[in-house]
Amino acid sequence: MPHDRLERVQAWGLNSASMAHVYRPSTVExxxxxxxxxxxTGRQVALRGAGRSYGDAFQNSEQIVLDLSRMNRVLDWDPEEGIIALEPGVTIERLWQYIIEDSWWPSVVPGTMSTTMGGCLGMNIHGKNAWKVGPFGNHVLDFDLMLPSGDTVRVDREGDPQLFRGAIGGFGMLGCITRVRLRTKRVHSGLLRVFPQRVRNFDEMVDSFEENADAMDYMVGWADCFPGRPRSIGRGEMHFAQYLEPGEDPFPAQTLRVENQQLPDTIMGLLPKAIVWKLAAPFVNNIGMRLINTAKYHAQLKPGAGKPYLQSHAAFAFLLDYVPNWHHAYKPGGLIQYQSFVPKEYAADVFAEQVRLSHRFGMYPYLAVTKKHLPDDYLITHAVDGYSMALDYPVTRSNRKRLWKLCHEMDEMVLAAGGRFYLAKDATMLPGTPRRYLPEENLRAFEALKQRCDPGGMLSSNLYRRLFASRGAPEGGRAGMKAASLQHVGRSA
Ligand SMILES: Cc1cc2nc3c(=O)[nH]c(=O)nc-3n(C[C@H](O)[C@H](O)[C@H](O)COP(=O)(O)OP(=O)(O)OC[C@H]3O[C@@H](n4cnc5c(N)ncnc54)[C@H](O)[C@@H]3O)c2cc1C
Known part of the structure; x- marks a missing residue:
């Protein structure tokens, strides 16, 4: 293998990195x-979109990483029906900018617009409307999947339901998606009506989600997870949003213009966005983040703070893009995001207990975000009829081992409550944990697809080897990924 292809491939969370031979093809050929x-050459291949997964999903130590970001053409667009065909490297940013002036918006977007179609499909991402419209895969009409043999199959829900439900969310282990056709969402304005609401703890947060679920189109919660009064665990703020009805916006052609959606170039009209993470870095510690979380919570107590307002789709959806490269403020150790999905009857208790356990470990989540979800029928699914909470923790050389231990203890709480995890965010799960939360029939079906699509086991990744290798699986755990199909996992350079 040519040495000049060797590159350091780093997790978005900066919490791990590995060397791999990186190829960036621009065409299917x-x-x-x-x-x-x-x-x-007997190498294994991992697929990479924009590399926005927090852990090792697109890493492949000493093997090949196939970066799809240069395959980024819009192939077809029907502005009457809102149906678009795209190559895998097209980003959410390019998608919304391409369609919005025709009065359409992507049906599902994550918290950053940098992700690619391949990555959104590979992880079956969810948005702040997950409980209402399901994950990204629910809006896919069909896709082309190139198998390691070089053959391409067109897959839709009716023709091959199993492969549809396996490749979407299949974290790049069944084939490479080379084209996708999506249905987008009609919008009548470039603005959303946003309703902020203060909540005093996780119980209130869950109640507030339930009360607003029918009337709202988007819902997201933020929680201050620093120690405070015992009854205030989970105090925070909700943001609900609704689309505007036809006729409500007197100037839709204006509000739908791309330039009126753009996030500001400066923060507070002064600081260039590009340098903000450097200014924020001195505050990324327990004292600084506690101050920021407290100030954010108390800002809601100011008169008029809870009033509804209008906000552009992009500004509402991509809050995390306001400060480019903010994750660099966590250098040198980076961060992990621990996201768990818990059935609704246990969610408030489990989330409060996760925060209490973090405090006992002397570790404080710097950011906590909650969402509501619905179960789905994808084979590798993270969704439940309940809630997710994503917790950002800084990683340092001295806290790493203890932080991983904290996550493993929190995993047990989630598993006991019948909850799940999300491979896009994971960096800490133990081998075999997915077998404990994924239904056995899903694992068997996925395994059969792996045999069918990739019998030689060419597609792999650090994440796949870490979590699905048979070694280290709990005794008596779910059968799932059988050792036979995992022989190739140990295939080395
Ligand atoms: C700031 C931030 C906010 C986020 N917010 C959310 C959120 O709100 N909701 C949410 O669900 N996620 C969220 N994420 C996670 C992110 O959406 C996922 O990790 C997503 O998969 C990243 O897309 P990517 O293009 O960077 O893919 P990568 O991270 O590069 O890859 C993701 C997976 O897709 C596979 N893959 C890539 N291309 C292909 C292809 N062509 N064919 C088949 N498989 C492929 C890879 O092998 C890998 O397993 C967030 C991430 C960040 C950094």
Whole structure:
């Protein structure tokens, strides 16, 4: 393998990195050549979109990483029906900018617009409307999947339901998506009506989600997780949002213009966004983040703070893009995001207990975000009829081991409550944990698809080897990924 292809591939959370041979094909033919090269050299291949997963989902130590970001053309667009065909490297940013002036918006977007179609499908991402419209896969009409053999199959829900439910959310282990056709959402204004609401603890947060679920189109919660009064665990703020009805916006052609959606170039009209993470870095510690969380909570107590307001789709959806490269403020150790999905009857208790346990460990989540979800029928699914909470923790050389231990203890709480986890965010799960939360029939079906699509086991990643290898699986755990199909996992350079 050529040495000049060797690159350091780093988790978005900056919590791990590894060396791999990186290829960035711009066409389907070039992509097929990389699969041929992998066959010839006996290498394994991991797929990468924009590299926005927090952990090791697109890393592949000493093997090949196939970066799809240059395959980024819009292939077809029907502005009457809102149906679009895209290559895998097209980002959410390019998608919304392409369609919004025709009065459409992507049906599902994550908290950052940098992710690609391949990554959104590979992880079956969810948005702040997950409980209402389901995950990204629910809006896919069909997709093309290139198998490691170089053959391409067109997949839709009716023709091959199992492969549809497996490849979407299949974290790049069944084939490479080379084209996707999506249904987008009609909008009648570039603005959303946003309703902020203060909540005093997790119980109130869950009640507030339930009360607003029918009337709202988007819902998201933020919680201050620093120690305070025992009854205030989970105090925070909710943001609900609704689309405007036809006729409500007197100037839709204006509000739908891309330039009127853009996030501001400066923060507070003064500081260039690009340098803000450097200014924020001195505050990324327990004292600074406690101050910021407290100030954010108390800002809601100011007169008029809870009033509804209008906000652009992009500003509401991509709050985390306001400060580019904010994750660099967590250098050198980076961060992890611990996101768990808990059935609704246990969610408030489990989330409060996770925060209490963090305090006992002397570790404080710097950011906590909650969402409401619905179960779905994808084979590798993170969704439950309940809630998720994503907790950001800083990683340092001295806290790493203890932080991982904290996560493993929180995993047990989630598993006991019948909850799940999300591979896009994971960096800490133990081998075999997915077998304890995924239904056995899903694992068997996924395994059968792996045999069918990738019998030689060419597609792999650090995450796949870490979590699905049979070694280290709990005794008596779910059968799932059988050892036979995992022989290739140990195949080395
Ligand atoms: C700031 C921030 C906010 C986020 N907010 C959310 C959120 O609100 N909701 C949410 O669900 N997620 C969220 N995420 C996670 C993110 O949406 C996912 O990790 C997503 O998969 C990243 O897309 P990507 O293009 O960067 O893919 P990568 O991270 O590069 O890859 C993700 C997975 O997709 C696979 N893959 C990539 N391309 C292909 C392809 N062509 N065919 C098949 N498989 C492929 C990869 O092998 C990998 O397993 C957030 C991430 C960040 C950094």
């Amino acid at each position: 070039r992509l097929r050549e990389v699969f041929e090269l992998a066959h010839r």
